[in-house]
Amino acid sequence: xxxxxxxxxxxxxxxxxxxxxxxxxxxxxxxxxxxxxxxxxxxxxxxxxxxxxxxxxxxxxxxxxxxxxxxxxxxxxxxxxxxxxxxxxxxxxxxxxxxxxxxxxxxxxxxxxxxxxxxxxxxxxxxxxxxxxxxxxxxxxxxxxxxxxxxxxxxxxxxxxxxxxxxxxxxxxxxxxxxxxxxxxxxxxxxxxxxxxxxxxxxxxxxxxxxxxxxxxxxxxxxxxxxxxxxxxxxxxxxxxxxxxxxxxxxxxxxxxxxxxxxxxxxxxxxxxxxxxxxxxxxxxxxxxxxxxxxxxxxxxxxxxxxxxxxxxxxxxxxxxxxxxxxxxxxxxxxxxxxxxxxxxxxxxxxxxxxxxxxxxxxxxxxxxxxxxxxxxxxxxxxxxxxxxxxxxxxxxxxxxxxxxxxxxxxxxxxxxxxxxxxxxxxxxxxxxxxxxxxxxxx
Amino acid sequence: xxxxxxxxxxxxxxxxxxxxxxxxxxxxxxxxxxxxxxxxxxxxxxxxxxxxxxxxxxxxxxxxxxxxxxxxxxxxxxxxxxxxxxxxxxxxxxxxxxxxxxxxxxxxxxxxxxxxxxxxxxxxxxxxxxxxxxxxxxxxxxxxxxxxxxxxxxxxxxxxxxxxxxxxxxxxxxxxxxxxxxxxxxxxxxxxxxxxxxxxxxxxxxxxxxxxxxxxxxxxxxxxxxxxxxxxxxxxxxxxxxxxxxxxxxxxxxxxxxxxxxxxxxxxxxxxxxxxxxxxxxxxxxxxxxxxxxxxxxxxxxxxxxxxxxxxxxxxxxxxxxxxxxxxxxxxxxxxxxxxxxxxxxxxxxxxxxxxxxxxxxxxxxxxxxxxxxxxxxxxxxxxxxxxxxxxxxxxxxxxxxxxxxxxxxxxxxxxxxxxxxxxxxxxxxxxxxxxxxxxxxx
Numbered sequence: 001x002x003x004x005x006x007x008x009x010x011x012x013x014x015x016x017x018x019x020x021x022x023x024x025x026x027x028x029x030x031x032x033x034x035x036x037x038x039x040x041x042x043x044x045x046x047x048x049x050x051x052x053x054x055x056x057x058x059x060x061x062x063x064x065x066x067x068x069x070x071x072x073x074x075x076x077x078x079x080x081x082x083x084x085x086x087x088x089x090x091x092x093x094x095x096x097x098x099x100x101x102x103x104x105x106x107x108x109x110x111x112x113x114x115x116x117x118x119x120x121x122x123x124x125x126x127x128x129x130x131x132x133x134x135x136x137x138x139x140x141x142x143x144x145x146x147x148x149x150x151x152x153x154x155x156x157x158x159x160x161x162x163x164x165x166x167x168x169x170x171x172x173x174x175x176x177x178x179x180x181x182x183x184x185x186x187x188x189x190x191x192x193x194x195x196x197x198x199x200x201x202x203x204x205x206x207x208x209x210x211x212x213x214x215x216x217x218x219x220x221x222x223x224x225x226x227x228x229x230x231x232x233x234x235x236x237x238x239x240x241x242x243x244x245x246x247x248x249x250x251x252x253x254x255x256x257x258x259x260x261x262x263x264x265x266x267x268x269x270x271x272x273x274x275x276x277x278x279x280x281x282x283x284x285x286x287x288x289x290x291x292x293x294x295x296x297x298x299x300x301x302x303x304x305x306x307x308x309x310x311x312x313x314x315x316x317x318x319x320x321x322x323x324x325x326x327x328x329x330x331x332x333x334x335x336x337x338x339x340x341x342x343x344x345x346x347x348x349x350x351x352x353x354x355x356x357x358x359x360x361x362x363x364x365x366x367x368x369x370x371x372x373x374x375x376x377x378x379x380x381x382x383x384x385x386x387x388x389x390x391x392x393x394x395x396x397x398x399x400x401x402x403x404x405x406x407x408x409x410x411x412x413x414x415x416x417x418x419x420x421x422x423x424x425x426x427x428x429x430x431x432x433x434x435x436x437x438x439x440x441x442x443x
Numbered sequence: 444x445x446x447x448x449x450x451x452x453x454x455x456x457x458x459x460x461x462x463x464x465x466x467x468x469x470x471x472x473x474x475x476x477x478x479x480x481x482x483x484x485x486x487x488x489x490x491x492x493x494x495x496x497x498x499x500x501x502x503x504x505x506x507x508x509x510x511x512x513x514x515x516x517x518x519x520x521x522x523x524x525x526x527x528x529x530x531x532x533x534x535x536x537x538x539x540x541x542x543x544x545x546x547x548x549x550x551x552x553x554x555x556x557x558x559x560x561x562x563x564x565x566x567x568x569x570x571x572x573x574x575x576x577x578x579x580x581x582x583x584x585x586x587x588x589x590x591x592x593x594x595x596x597x598x599x600x601x602x603x604x605x606x607x608x609x610x611x612x613x614x615x616x617x618x619x620x621x622x623x624x625x626x627x628x629x630x631x632x633x634x635x636x637x638x639x640x641x642x643x644x645x646x647x648x649x650x651x652x653x654x655x656x657x658x659x660x661x662x663x664x665x666x667x668x669x670x671x672x673x674x675x676x677x678x679x680x681x682x683x684x685x686x687x688x689x690x691x692x693x694x695x696x697x698x699x700x701x702x703x704x705x706x707x708x709x710x711x712x713x714x715x716x717x718x719x720x721x722x723x724x725x726x727x728x729x730x731x732x733x734x735x736x737x738x739x740x741x742x743x744x745x746x747x748x749x750x751x752x753x754x755x756x757x758x759x760x761x762x763x764x765x766x767x768x769x770x771x772x773x774x775x776x777x778x779x780x781x782x783x784x785x786x787x788x789x790x791x792x793x794x795x796x797x798x799x800x801x802x803x804x805x806x807x808x809x810x811x812x813x814x815x816x817x818x819x820x821x822x823x824x825x826x827x828x829x830x831x832x833x834x835x836x837x838x839x840x841x842x843x844x845x846x847x848x849x850x851x852x853x854x855x856x857x858x859x860x861x862x863x864x865x866x867x868x869x870x871x872x873x874x875x876x877x878x879x880x881x882x883x884x885x886x
Binding site for chain 1 (some may be wrong): 461465469472473475476477508574580581582585586588590591592593594595716717718719720721722723728733735736737738739740741742743744747749750752755756757760761764766768772773774777850
């Protein structure tokens with residue numbers, strides 16, 4: 001049996017605790033599978049004495065993560081501190097410079113400094129593995145960096161945020177509204193006290209930018225992602241989607257187009273009878289379209305201590321087996337500049353819901369505005385307000401007050417056309433609020 | 444740039460043609476991604492001059508695949524001949540003995556001779572990669588051998604045969620019967636002239652036995668798989684499943700139990716609102732339950748030239764990058780003997796459909812037989828024969844003739860109990876044909 005592979009672990013939160021548990025539970029198996037024992041020899045954490053679900057009392061404690069990264073005893077520095085700057089970045093740089101392999105689950109760090117860190121790793125002939133940084137336990141980095149490398153990828157997309165998917169699933173199943181479900185999710189620990197990063201789509205954008213780099217060999221461009229969150233989705237939208245044969249999911253989508261790469265995060269309608277529409281609750285998924293393989297999808301837990309520890313472990317196992325690959329699959333200095341496709345050139349179908357004043361001619365005026373932008377409609381339905389179901393009697397109506405939702409589904413058109421049409425409709429004064437617009441993804 | 448990696452390709456059918464096309468289309472990218480050019484230098488095929496979708500005229504032709512395997516110019520022998528014995532086996536053995544890496548998509552060869560060939564590969568320090576042998580393009584071997592190696596796996600299962608899934612999907616969508624859809628699938632090339640290997644479940648069993656080995660570190664035991672095909676599934680079953688909230692899929696399932704490993708292939712009911720229930724047409728999927736990761740699923744094309752070539756290519760890319768792993772993840776000589784769990788100890792819910800004579804007391808007698816085996820029922824419904832829909836009037840009934848289907852869904856019970864109950868029911872003479880029994884998989 002070869003010498004042990006010695007790990008220094010910085011950050012013992014949920015994922016760190018999971019990793020300590022995994023290595024403790026599986027020492028013999030890991031040694032048999034990799035040909036060498038794997039040991040955590042030293043740890044670093046903000047609070048040494050915090051109560052944890054795993055025993056780290058026998059491991060050497062190093063209070064400064066940078067000192068741990070430089071520790072002569074360790075072969076691999078495992079960074080589970082988090083954050084794009086500060087201790088995480090300094091320690092990872094120090095470890096790579098000291099010729100140590102790095103395993104990290106830090107998506108923010110990679111999304112912002114990925115190419116520079118990868119170049120540093122390559123220069124020093126060490127690994128910089130980040131399976132845990134995207135979609136938790138799902139082995140998608142390995143699939144893209146290794147399994148699908150024979151393919152030219154045209155699109156990568158998925159459900160990348162468990163909090164949003166949990167909220168949308170609950171809203172659909174229980175007919176409840178966003179604020180209500182969010183509040184419950186916060187109480188149950190499925191959503192943060194400040195939920196903006198998750199429900200606003202920004203977490204999805206970070207993860208998407210890493211998938212984009214792996215798919216297209218470009219430098220991560222997380223600031224170039226068009227982002228919409230799920231805050232505006234109403235029970236009426238979900239109900240209309242169901243009637244139309246769709247479900248609403250927050251997707252991150254990266255698509256190669258003639259004018260560049262379209263990166264977008266937004267609520268999306270997907271046909272109900274597809275696998276992706278049935279990825280529910282906190283689960284995540286990543287779908288990849290390649291020219292030889294066709295369409296592949298990976299589904300699994302997108303977060304959590306156990307799943308992410310499983311991903312981090314697979315990165316460590318690769319190192320124990322002597323596998324050291326370029327972090328992004330290609331030479332870091334050869335990563336291409338990210339060329340953004342403008343959102344207004346996006347092509348697809350659209351779901352549009354308008355809250356319309358009940359005036360003569362309003363319907364005709366709206367249809368006219370769509371036609372002027374050459375938008376052809378697949379369907380147009382006037383819906384009852386969602387609190388007024390058949391058989392429950394009618395609320396008395398006031399002339400001129402908002403009365404009904406008009407739901408339209410367009411054939412394929414462009415974002416620019418839809419925006420122009422909706423701006424004109426709003427200007428005409430027939431609607432009482434900002435139109436709702438949800439993109440439909442081709443599957 | 445390092446020296447080229449030189450391939451000898453034996454077998455230029457659909458997958459071989461796909462591989463030649465892929466390497467021709469992507470020479471520069473592959474070199475950039477692996478750090479060395481990848482070239483097919485010699486080929487072997489039964490018919491040299493056959494018209495193909497790829498140009499092999501510039502490649503050296505070696506009529507004997509064993510001679511190609513021994514060819515001093517090649518680094519990697521790519522076996523796409525097929526078959527568990529004969530040329531494929533001889534050539535693979537020769538290549539491994541000559542210290543050449545082997546890439547194969549031959550599931551029969553691996554299912555029957557996997558451990559011996561893996562031991563030979565390990566002895567000679569070369570790779571024996573077989574991503575293309577299971578689930579076509581889906582990178583599941585890599586996921587199991589590398590991505591999920593930190594996990595203790597409790598179950599692996601999936602839709603592993605595209606022909607069966609295509610037929611079941613068509614039957615459901617179009618309300619047609621098995622024979623009818625099979626005939627059409629044969630005409631369209633989705634099913635073989637002799638469909639038994641596919642529709643009888645045997646192809647699924649082969650693939651399952653490889654997944655079982657990867658999941659549990661056991662020697663493949665393809666003869667120890669309990670196999671039922673989809674031939675007995677009727678439109679009535681599919682309709683009843685829909686009403687009960689299920690879809691019917693042919694699954695291969697390997698489950699670790701206290702008494703051994705349960706390996707079974709049979710039509711299975713899965714809840715309609717799950718991702719696996721929505722894997723349709725010729726698509727395949729593999730689901731893996733691990734202790735740290737939880738439940739993961741991979742979906743994609745399970746066959747075809749392009750997808751399988753993508754899988755074969757990823758095996759070649761690994762070799763070009765210097766990655767040589769043990770074929771089954773652990774030392775081949777350490778693969779454990781396969782210990783079979785008896786099918787009668789299988790636990791789960793069951794769907795049972797009986798074609799019952801309309802006699803006083805029949806219903807009570809049936810319920811009594813179930814109760815005697817301590818089987819508790821979740822539901823019991825008397826269904827109209829499927830050609831007699833509400834509002835279409837009634838067919839005149841004859842006393843004593845088969846009149847109706849009784850559909851029962853049981854709570855969790857054992858296979859032994861269900862079989863005993865059904866045998867007693869048949870013996871009682873209340874049913875006019877063999878009871879239909881479809882297992883329900885817990886997801």
